[in-house]
Amino acid sequence: MLRIILIMTLVSLHSFGQDSLQLELSEIKVSANINQSEIIKTARNVSVISAEEIAKSPTKTIDGILQYALNVDVRSRSPFGVQADISIRGGHFDQTLVxxxxxxxxxxxxxxxTLNLPIPVELIERIEVLQGGASRVYGPNAFSGLINIITKTSAKGASSVGIAGGENGLYKLDGTLALQGKKTNSFVSLSKVHSDGYSYNTAFDRSSIYAKTTIESKKGFLTLQGGIMDNDFGASNFYHPKFYDQYEETGSRFLALSKTHNFSNKLSGTLIASIRNHKDLYDFNNYIDSPQTYSSVNFHKSNVIDLEWKMRYLSDFGASSVGVEWRQEGIISNRLGDEVSEPKEVKGYSGIFYDKAKIRQNFSAYLEQQKTFGKLMLSGGALLNFNSQFGTKLYPGLDASYAVSTGLSVYGTVNKSLRFPTFTEMYLNTSTVKADPNLLPEKAINYEVGVKRFTSWTNFTASVFYKQTTDAIDKIKRPNLEVPTMENIDNINMAGLELVGQFDLAKKLNNSNFWFQKLQFNYAYLVADRKEIDFQSFYTLNFLKHKFGVGTFYRLTKDVSASVFYTYKLRKGNFQLDGESPLQNYKPVHLVDVRVDYTRKRFKVFVDANNLLNYEYFEFGFVEQPRRWLSGGIKLTF
Structure with a gap:
């Protein structure tokens, strides 16, 4: 019923409209601060993945696209978006805001x-990746960085149907209906992806629906969007190397309304209201097959309500912004939270109850002032945050950018960031981990300096950063303890170097048919000043020491193009198969992915080869990733 209501609500608003805007990369307004700035002027390291790059990438999911981004660590337990953890600048999977x-x-x-998102990649306009802590602007979850997925606003040419298939019983069916009016753009997209799995108990089946309507008015625009995703998958040895019959079912739903209103040329405001629900069924070892063992299955339902309001005023003193946000996070579970007085039975599982729950409130108020003094741009602000579980804290920050010349700028920034522990970190006690309900929020001070160089056909950014973390939350295995524990660890400092660039040769030569179209690259180096002495770190000290990526784009004929991506990763940290096995270091990873496509005006045929070299590799110590995987498909647009 929710799906039907969602579709009818958004499509029925189709009597209005808004046009899209095409911008050069250097002119794109990015979300590094409240007062959005052109990327060349932004005093942060921000990467932008364009719709064109997404379309040419040999991948079909958001996590696959992010795999190629600067200093983004995508650790998959299973491919094609089944489950992927994402982190930035050596953080772990709970430290990135999406x-x-x-x-x-x-x-x-x-x-x-976090990446259980119903957004089809075909409706993504661009993805912004902000490196480093941004709590002063975006709140507690933006601890190590953030990823903002910007969806398309124009429905023109967006209607499509597609079919894809490949090895290991893979198939994907998707379709998008786009409706464009004088003042409205509406989308409804459906998708189904299935695979029989690349090894024992790695099959998956995922379906999703996403809908969006944008309505333009003389004073601004209104956007209503929502989506549903259900994903069932085999989780062979996901969380323990000796249990091959692990299984999981997840489902996410979200609905969001945003309204931007321009009160005048100087004053504008935005209101965002959203609700997100997520369900999770996790079975460690076929317990779900018998009513007598239902109690050993994990059942969780989380719920988030978020209201945010922000205003911006332009004056002789620059751009002034202020905002407030209220967020309620809750969960009901048979594992996580505090005991409840009135348990609620789990639907479909007689005798099993959601007998634990937890709710916490978070309120934040923030302000930012941005001012340009000739070639110097300053942006400073602070977030005052109150949490019902962790109290009140202030998180300030300052960014500075100086335009040395046209297309060349230098910048520096210092920001404090924070993150609250998740309900899993605080309450999950199993045979593989012991939680701590008294965990403290983790805090960090982030320093960064960099240089940016943009021309009509190139862009280049180099930066160095230093992060001081206190009360870092980690899963720790100590020799005298049989089970790893969740702990706060002090005094972890991390430094790094980042290089990212792009050369658009076709634009340089003013020849769209030149055979070598574009080259892009990125490199990140990370080092931590703390070592794993007398303990094993599962998160904080388990990071990519080196990551290098290069992508090349070719036009083989007028209608045939190709792209090749190479990724090198060397991970710090170690793993062990069980308590009796010795610790093992991660081996270097070399991955090559290729896409070749034939495109006419409304017709596209593509072939993908992932892990072309058939490389054996691991993102998590004991979960082997797929070898070479060939697939292909057809896409019709109208």
């Missing part, structure tokens, strides 16, 4: 669910 058009999508149960 947004859709500025709407926050993080799940309070665990970061494992």
């Amino acid at each position: 947004m859709i058009d500025g709407v926050k999508m993080n799940d309070p149960q665990t970061g494992h669910h």
